[in-house]
Amino acid sequence: MLSATFLVVAFPLASFSHASTPSGGYQSTCRSIADAISNSSQLFYPNSTQYNADIEHAIISSTQVSACSVEPGSAADVSVVLRILGSTRTPFAVKGGGHAYNLGFSSTTGVQISMTRFNSVEHNNATGTVDAGSGVTLDQVYAALDSTGANIVGGRIPSVGISGLTLGGGYAFMSNQYGLTIDNMAGYELVLPNGTITNVTESNKDLWFALRGGGNNFGIVTKFTYKTVPQGQIWGGTLRYDVDKLDLVKEAVLKFQLVNDTKANVNVYVIYTPAGAVSIGLVFYNAPTPAPGIFDDFLAIPTNQSDVKTRSFVDIFDSLYFINTPKTDRSRVNAVSVTQYSPSVFDALVNQILFWGGKIAALDPNLTLSIILEPFLKDVFSHGPASAYPPDRSQALFPTGISFKYGNASLDDTVSKGLRNFSDAVTAAAVVDGQNVSHAAVYPNYALFDTPLEEIYGANLPRLHGIKKAVDPENVMGLAGGFKI
Structure with missing residues (x-):
């Protein structure tokens, strides 16, 4: 029987690798920031409680020891901080929820920016929108909207920050109805790399395109404005199956x-x-009740645990905290994009799990290896206009996530190799199966840290390069790690 603490699967914002560090220390930059910010913000140094919270990540190995941390309390102070960082060429990182997996994703040895003070959630029923600060987590948004009859098209993993989810794309329970999170945006409050504060809406065609899936390349978002969708009671939950039921799950x-x-x-x-x-x-x-027959095959399989029922959206979301436990030392994730879970693709996924699970578990008994299969309708990308991700909206992609969690740091390279080989093997099986996925875009929120930009943004990359050059000619955002456009 699978315990509630066994599964560890969560896929945060796309991978952010640490930028190179300039010569010299960063203490003078920290002092300059401390002197320049207003009373609504605060800077912290190592060994303070708040500093430790600011640099902490959900995965222990994602944390770096920064020169200092700063919690800006206003967009104006984000502007101040960003201008100082740009002028001093100091590396930095921006942390929303802190669910980035690999070292340098949203951490740095320079200045850690924690968005924790951008923590408001404001529902405007008249406009059908929600304003959420960039330090807010999904839990907070859903809780604030509970019983309002409204919801956002957000993520499925508790405690994940909205910033990473939204800037990378955002698959949701309701994506078949409404599309990705980025297809349900009304606006962004953005601090540009030069410090200018602007509101980005559909009227700004280039930044609107770039922010929707383009990651942290174009400035720091301080507020997200989401369109709301109607929300009543839902039906659902988890069904846990033993090893001998896998063939039935496949069917x-x-x-x-x-x-x-x-x-x-x-x-x-x-x-x-x-x-x-x-x-x-x-x-x-x-x-509240599913259409007849849709889930019969899943419900007919004998389970060792089930909590499927009619419930509130918040209730099902809160039941999923087991996905993030137990806390682990190290984690690396990758994704493989397919257009169908055919019998051969399903078998390839399972074969890779068993092969790499046995190989790595022999070296680290603390291994947890898991995948998440995410079938969507063929028109899931039809709900929104062109965006940085996905580069091609004519073909649905199932963003199958692969997660290795382990404790032995000496296995980092082995795990990375395993993730690449895992995804390559499944892609090969899908191609043999007739799927047009040999160059399918990888979902940036699941992609391994060294995934080439071309494999994420495809034909959109030249346009994104042009937008980046226009808004960030000094490459200030290049001082932060990431899939750097």
Whole structure:
């Protein structure tokens, strides 16, 4: 029986690798920031409680020891900080929820910017929008909207920050109905690299395009404005299956892909154990009762635990905290994009889990290896206009995430190699199966840290380069790590 603390799967904002550091120390930069910011902001040094909170990440190995941390309390102070960092060429990082996995994603040896003071959530029923500060987590947004009859098209992993989710794209339970998170935006409050504070809406065609999936390349977002969607009670929950039920889970996944109901969504987690692969089905229907037959195959499989029921959206979301436990020392993630979970693709995924699980577990008994299968409707990308990600909206992609969590730092290179080989093997199986995915875009929020930009943004890359050059000619945002455009 799978315990509630066994599964560890969470996929944050796309990978951010640390920028090179200039010569000299950063203490003078810290002092300049401390002298320049207003009373609404504060700077902290190592060994203080707040500094430790500011640099902390959900994965222990993602944390770096920064020269100082700063918590700006206003967009104006973000502007001040960004201008100082740019003029001194000091490396920095911006942390929202802190769920970036690899070292340097949202951490630095320079100046750590923590957005924790941007923590407001304001629902405007008249305009059908929600303003959320960039330090807010999904939990906070959903809780604030509970019982309002409204919701945002947000993520599915508790405690993840909205900044990483939104800047990378954002797949949701309701993506079949409404598209990605970026397809349901009304605006952004953005501090440009030169310190200018601006509001980005659809009228600003280039930045609107770039911010929707383009990561941290174009400035620091201090506020996200989301369009709301109606939200009543939903039906769903998790179904936990033992090793001997995997073939039945496979058949259920294959059949579910034939369902053409926008309110229905399924995530299937497959997890390595020494005895084989166990699985968890997360079923969701955006109404109190599902349409007949849609989930029958999942429900018919004998489970060792089930909490499927009619409930509030907040209730199902709060039931998913097990996904983030236990806290682990190290983690690396990658993704493989497919257009269908065919029998051969499903088998390739399982074969890779068993192969790499056995290989790494022999070296580190603390390994947790898991994947998440995410089937969507074929028109899931049709709900929004062109955006940085996905580069091609004519073909749906299932952003299958692969997660290694482990404790032995000497295995970093082995795990990275395993992730690449894992995704390559599944892609090869999909190509043989007839799927046009040999150059399919990788979802940036799941991509491994060294994924080439071309594999994320494809034909959009030249336009993104042009926008980046126009808004950041001094490459200030290049001082932060990331998929640098």
